[in-house]
Amino acid sequence: MSFDTIKLINMLENLSEEICENKEYLTELDSAIGDADHGINMTKGFKAVRSKLPTLKDKDCGNILKTVGMTLVSTVGGASGPLYGTAFMRAGKAVGAKDKLELKDLPLILDAALIGIKDRGKAEKGEKTIVDTLEPAVEALKEFDIEVQTEVALTKALSAAKQGMEYTKTIIAKKGRASYLGERSIGHQDPGATSCFIMLEVIIGELFKEF
Amino acid sequence: MVGIVLVSHSRKIAEGTLELISQMIGESAKIEIAAGTSDGRLGTDAFMIEKKIRQVFDDDGVLVLVDLGSAVMSAEMAIEDLEDSLRAKTKILDAPFVEGAIVATMEASFGKSLEEVMDEVEKAMKIKKLN
Numbered sequence: 172m173s174f175d176t177i178k179l180i181n182m183l184e185n186l187s188e189e190i191c192e193n194k195e196y197l198t199e200l201d202s203a204i205g206d207a208d209h210g211i212n213m214t215k216g217f218k219a220v221r222s223k224l225p226t227l228k229d230k231d232c233g234n235i236l237k238t239v240g241m242t243l244v245s246t247v248g249g250a251s252g253p254l255y256g257t258a259f260m261r262a263g264k265a266v267g268a269k270d271k272l273e274l275k276d277l278p279l280i281l282d283a284a285l286i287g288i289k290d291r292g293k294a295e296k297g298e299k300t301i302v303d304t305l306e307p308a309v310e311a312l313k314e315f316d317i318e319v320q321t322e323v324a325l326t327k328a329l330s331a332a333k334q335g336m337e338y339t340k341t342i343i344a345k346k347g348r349a350s351y352l353g354e355r356s357i358g359h360q361d362p363g364a365t366s367c368f369i370m371l372e373v374i375i376g377e378l379f380k381e382f
Numbered sequence: 383m384v385g386i387v388l389v390s391h392s393r394k395i396a397e398g399t400l401e402l403i404s405q406m407i408g409e410s411a412k413i414e415i416a417a418g419t420s421d422g423r424l425g426t427d428a429f430m431i432e433k434k435i436r437q438v439f440d441d442d443g444v445l446v447l448v449d450l451g452s453a454v455m456s457a458e459m460a461i462e463d464l465e466d467s468l469r470a471k472t473k474i475l476d477a478p479f480v481e482g483a484i485v486a487t488m489e490a491s492f493g494k495s496l497e498e499v500m501d502e503v504e505k506a507m508k509i510k511k512l513n
Contacts, residue, residue: 256428
């Protein structure tokens with residue numbers, strides 16, 4: 172069984188909706204250690220994505236992901252624009268002109284997104300960023316043959332992502348506005364790590380339904 | 383003439399800086415603003431920055447002034463998207479936004495090269511405001 176463009180668009184639609192629903196929560200997290208705009212910026216970006224998705228029905232998977240990325244770059248405003256924008260654009264490039272995705276594409280897509288985010292933000296794990304959620308998920312996926320051990324791979328990836336997100340509460344921010352706070356950033360969960368987990372939860376949840 | 387692009391989260395900061403510059407050197411500069419989001423919020427937009435770099439670009443190159451945070455990331459992304467020939471002559475200035483913009487635009491309007499303008503900005507950054 173594979174994942175066609177209609178399902179991909181549907182997944183991106185759900186992902187956008189979930190981000191918009193968490194607007195207040197993301198903003199609340201960002202008001203503790205940042206500039207209180209993460210929820211607002213992400214909602215602006217993903218609302219624009221939602222309005223674009225219906226126009227992408229006849230595009231290939233790579234093109235769809237790339238368009239989502241470009242839309243985020245031009246509408247988000249904050250650092251999450253170029254970061255998530257680059258992630259989706261790199262994911263689209265990794266997928267190429269396919270009309271259907273397979274399970275084995277998931278580690279490739281997330282790895283390309285991770286490398287994109289690390290390049291763009293010059294960030295490594297342990298700096299209280301998106302990377303702390305995404306990298307453990309990618310590492311967990313690589314430990315399994317996702318085609319054979321689908322359930323365990325997806326479950327481990329999501330729990331690794333969650334652990335990574337929660338770990339950001341315990342560390343000092345090294346990037347962005349939060350880094351000005353130094354030790355005072357400890358005790359607060361990173362908004363970017365959180366929005367990344369929300370997206371992974373949707374993606375992995377949809378795959379559970381499909382495969 | 384070296385082109386200048388002002389990248390700020392705030393359209394008002396960029397416009398105010400441009401106003402200061404115009405007052406000092408008139409309309410002779412080649413300068414564009416890429417500030418705020420298209421719907422009027424605080425923020426930066428890599429594609430808008432790229433468009434403005436292309437607008438002011440000629441063989442003398444372009445200098446980009448940034449304020450803080452994602453302005454740097456968006457400007458880097460914009461420059462990476464350029465073709466090799468443009469990218470080689472487009473630089474982000476590591477300078478305070480207002481002071482850097484004024485010195486860079488003034489030196490550029492004198493017809494100095496990209497490297498010369500960058501040197502002048504670096505020198506000017508060492509000037510103390512209080513003696």
